[in-house]
Amino acid sequence: MAYEDTAKSAVQQAMDQGRNAAGQAGQTVKDGYRAAQQFAEDKGLNLDVGDFVRREPWLAIAGAFAIGYVAAQMIRRMS
Numbered sequence: 001m002a003y004e005d006t007a008k009s010a011v012q013q014a015m016d017q018g019r020n021a022a023g024q025a026g027q028t029v030k031d032g033y034r035a036a037q038q039f040a041e042d043k044g045l046n047l048d049v050g051d052f053v054r055r056e057p058w059l060a061i062a063g064a065f066a067i068g069y070v071a072a073q074m075i076r077r078m079s
Contacts, residue, residue: 028074029067032071
């Protein structure tokens with residue numbers, strides 16, 4: 001019975017760490033988006049993401065992948 005409790009505790013701890021990492025990743029993406037939007041506004045660019053995604057879906061997917069990869073690397077290095 002002690003092994004089951006230990007395993008259950010380890011799984012719960014791993015799940016909690018996963019949730020925390022996901023929360024940090026989400027916050028990093030939000031912060032990055034806000035920073036990019038602010039940068040574009042400061043430079044006088046009218047950045048309409050929805051319109052861009054409709055016009056260039058594959059480029060938007062590639063950009064989202066790149067941002068996700070960078071965010072994952074940052075989180076991995078923080079852990």
